[in-house]
Amino acid sequence: DGGITQSPKYLFRKEGQNVTLSCEQNLNHDAMYWYRQDPGQGLRLIYYSQIVNDFQKGDIAEGYSVSREKKESFPLTVTSAQKNPTAFYLCASSTPSGRPLNNEQFFGPGTRLTVL
Amino acid sequence: QQQVKQSPQSLIVQKGGISIINCAYENTAFDYFPWYQQFPGKGPALLIAIRPDVSEKKEGRFTISFNKSAKQFSLHIMDSQPGDSATYFCAASIRNRDDKIIFGKGTRLHILP
Numbered sequence: 583d584g585g586i587t588q589s590p591k592y593l594f595r596k597e598g599q600n601v602t603l604s605c606e607q608n609l610n611h612d613a614m615y616w617y618r619q620d621p622g623q624g625l626r627l628i629y630y631s632q633i634v635n636d637f638q639k640g641d642i643a644e645g646y647s648v649s650r651e652k653k654e655s656f657p658l659t660v661t662s663a664q665k666n667p668t669a670f671y672l673c674a675s676s677t678p679s680g681r682p683l684n685n686e687q688f689f690g691p692g693t694r695l696t697v698l
Numbered sequence: 699q700q701q702v703k704q705s706p707q708s709l710i711v712q713k714g715g716i717s718i719i720n721c722a723y724e725n726t727a728f729d730y731f732p733w734y735q736q737f738p739g740k741g742p743a744l745l746i747a748i749r750p751d752v753s754e755k756k757e758g759r760f761t762i763s764f765n766k767s768a769k770q771f772s773l774h775i776m777d778s779q780p781g782d783s784a785t786y787f788c789a790a791s792i793r794n795r796d797d798k799i800i801f802g803k804g805t806r807l808h809i810l811p
Binding site: 622623624625627630640672674686687688689690692 | 732734739741742787802804
């Protein structure tokens with residue numbers, strides 16, 4: 583079964599604690615993305631990675647960190663520096679647009695993080 | 699210039715009616731315009747997409763209309779069904795660059811039974 587998995591589905595943390603969200607894909611995709619979704623705000627890009635060992639900041643990277651040590655994995659750490667971390671976090675992956683013709687992004691089921 | 703503006707924010711349509719969601723963009727370099735559908739508690743999934751060399755694309759009850767000169771595109775859902783109730787995101791990207799997709803803020807669609 584090919585796809586993207588995110589764990590856990592729900593996560594609760596105390597204010598001031600770092601927390602790491604997992605994202606794994608077995609689609610053999612090169613590119614991976616992290617988005618944050620808040621009501622009425624759409625999907626905002628946090629970080630993205632087009633190849634292993636390389637990643638770039640998105641529009642709202644402050645207070646977050648990522649790593650891309652393996653093609654299949656792209657974990658996101660929400661640090662204590664993130665001022666409003668409670669949100670729905672979505673991971674996605676895609677092949678580069680050179681192959682195939684479009685760059686469809688495939689999304690995981692999301693992790694809802696609540697900071698108490 | 700990187701924004702994609704989507705309207706309306708929410709929409710209620712009777713079963714069997716036509717649902718219409720509109721989007722506008724500024725960056726003429728965008729060359730790929732997908733629509734994503736998201737059900738509550740799930741990740742979005744690609745619904746239908748269009749490139750600017752065509753003015754319309756239809757897949758079943760879903761149609762994208764594209765107006766390049768006006769820099770606008772819209773999603774039409776014909777014969778809307780309660781199962782279509784979801785949040786819809788329009789988006790735009792520039793292929794063969796960084797493959798980032800710029801998403802609109804979403805439209806929450808509710809189809810009345």
